[in-house]
Amino acid sequence: MKPLGLLLVICCLTSTGFCISCKSCWHMLDSQCDGSSVPCSSDQVCVASYTLISTVTSETPLYTLSCGSHSQCHFSGSMSTNHGTVRTRNSCCDTDDCIPPFPTLQPVCPMKNKLTCRACFSDTSDYCYTSDTIECTGNERKCGRMARRLSGAVTKNDALRGCATRSYCEKVGNQMSTIQGLNIDSKMFCSDGAPALHVGLLGSIVAILLTKLLF
Incomplete structure (x- = not known):
């Protein structure tokens, strides 16, 4: 051994x-x-x-x-x-080498919740900021920015800013993990936002995740 x-x-x-x-x-x-x-x-x-x-x-x-x-x-x-x-x-x-049930995603809720956040995306940097905005819907009642650094099997930085659920803000960011040769260093910061445009958001992130950018 x-x-x-x-x-x-x-x-x-x-x-x-x-x-x-x-x-x-x-x-x-x-x-x-x-x-x-x-x-x-x-x-x-x-x-x-x-x-x-x-x-x-x-x-x-x-x-x-x-x-x-x-x-x-x-x-x-x-x-x-x-x-x-x-x-x-x-x-x-919770048993040796068990396979959990395949996770079923929650449906997207199109109903606006009166929150507006800054919105941006970068596939070359772990930071982004623009004047673009997005009107939040459903349970996405936080303004958040995620940033991610990948290394190992894939080397890449990326970032996303927009609307997020409370669960994403609390669980997704500030993590380091390695899965089958892929190292993921992610961070996330969120704001409660406001019924008007929120402009004071700072922070950075993989979890999970923005997997379209892996390749």
Whole structure:
């Protein structure tokens, strides 16, 4: 057994919780992926995450499977800009190398909620800002900006600014993860916004995600 694997086993055996192994993979298809089995940290579970980027002309899916915390299990949220909408939902299971149920995305709500946010997108930088705006809809009651740095299997920076659900603001950003050779360093900052245009938003992000930009 490799030293890292042995260390993880020892940590599991000496902790107060228990450890399982989970598949680790990502696939840009509307289907599950099959990766290698990796040991998880104490009390982690197997998390399946499905993200769909919808634009006027196309839809781009991303499915990932990895170890994760219990708090990720019921995550569901979205973020929108003038270029389209990103929706994500997770599901979990808690036995060795189990495959969680395929996550079902929440439908898009077209009803405007009176919030207006700045909107922009960049596929070359982890920062963007323009005078463009977007009228928010449904549960997207936050103004947010995500920025992401990818390395490893893919090297790329990108950013998105627009309307976001509270769940995206609380769960998506400020994370570092590695899934099957892809390192994702993401950050996200959000504002409560206002019924008028919000202009004071600062911050940066992969989760999840804007998977259309992976290639």
